[in-house]
Amino acid sequence: MGEISLNINGKVEKHDVGDNTLLVDFIRENAGLTGTHVGCDTSQCGACVVHIDGVSVKACTMLAAQAQGSEITTIEGIGTSDALHPMQEAFKENHGLQCGFCTPGMVMSAIELVSKNKNASEKDIRDGLEGNICRCTGYHNIVKSVKAGAEKMGG
Amino acid sequence: MYSTKYMKPNSTSEALDAINSLGEGKFLAGGMTLIPTLKQRLANPDGLVDISGCDLDSIADEGETIKIGAMSRHVSVAESAVVKKAIPALAKLAEGIGDRQVRNRGTLGGSVANNDPSACYPSAVLALKANVHTNSRSIAADDFFTGMFETALEEDEIIESISFLKPTKANYVKFPNPASRYAMVGVFVAQFGDEVRVAVTGAGEGGVFRHQEMESVLSSNFSADSLSSVNIVSDGLISDLHASAEYRANLIKEMTKRAVV
Incomplete structure (x- = not known):
């Protein structure tokens, strides 16, 4: 056990947890931010994607301790219910989700993808979302959403 | 995951001290294999030494x-x-x-x-x-x-x-597993003047290996066609739920042909 202090969405979260605590568990159980989901728990589905210093990572495949000293952004940190992030807005407008379970990870991956490649083609988007699995949509509207989101973000 | 201790030294010499202070320690780099292994309780180290702070990324x-x-x-x-x-x-x-x-x-x-x-x-x-x-x-x-x-x-x-x-010329072509994207077979071909090296991953029961016969054929004639006469034997190749050894043998030749351009 030891104290782990993480900066999540601009707020410092200090908790006494075991060194073996996964980042996603720290975010959900200790910080109480349940927008980051656990889907497969085997690094494949991407429902747990968060940003660490602007870089997308799977929070189920990292220890909380490894993220010390970094700025973590979760889905709760990018917009509010009244003022959605442009990427969230694009998912809403383009029916980019059905059950919504994969959506937090999709949105976080999409934001990083677009921030690195403002003019992402359909192929770039599909390649960039390889690490995110959706069981409902068939991806078509997700790709459409990311394209629209990229435009809203100034692509 | 079993309980373990996390340490993050600032240099390789400190990392060595850290690993030596543990009974059974493991170095932790990116963790993309080690963390899933720990989560499945397939390993039980008493400590992890994270080497991401050791300035090894230039x-x-x-x-x-x-x-x-x-x-x-x-x-x-x-x-x-x-x-x-x-x-x-x-x-x-x-x-x-x-x-x-x-x-x-x-x-x-x-x-x-x-x-x-x-x-x-x-x-x-x-x-x-x-x-x-x-x-x-x-x-x-x-x-x-x-x-x-x-x-x-x-x-x-x-x-x-x-x-x-640095090679004169090189190429890597893999047939990715559609789920994991690991190589079902991956072939790296590198040409150094007259010498050609062909390394095959994803296929060998003993891990990565060089394919001497293809190397010698390509050294005398660097073309995909020259590989047609090469017989890839399936002995010693991996056979699993993704592909049989024979299928992998065929993939080795096909990926090598695609890599030779």
């Missing part, structure tokens, strides 16, 4: 070679202007590993030290006559990989960097 052009720090993330190698210019095939290989999030965390040193029989990097190390530099010595690629998940590394040895010899 990429430099050293004339005849490109030297890449062991903690270089796959994304850094894929996007490196130095690598893209000198050995574009290596950047292409890094770009094709796993998915975006795996590439953001996974490292060259971690992949090579783990020597997964289906990992991409070992094929580049072997084909590009790389030297693996550790805290105590340099190991030639031909002596480094000793079997499936086995390497010449000692328990308390850290890979610090790997020097890849």
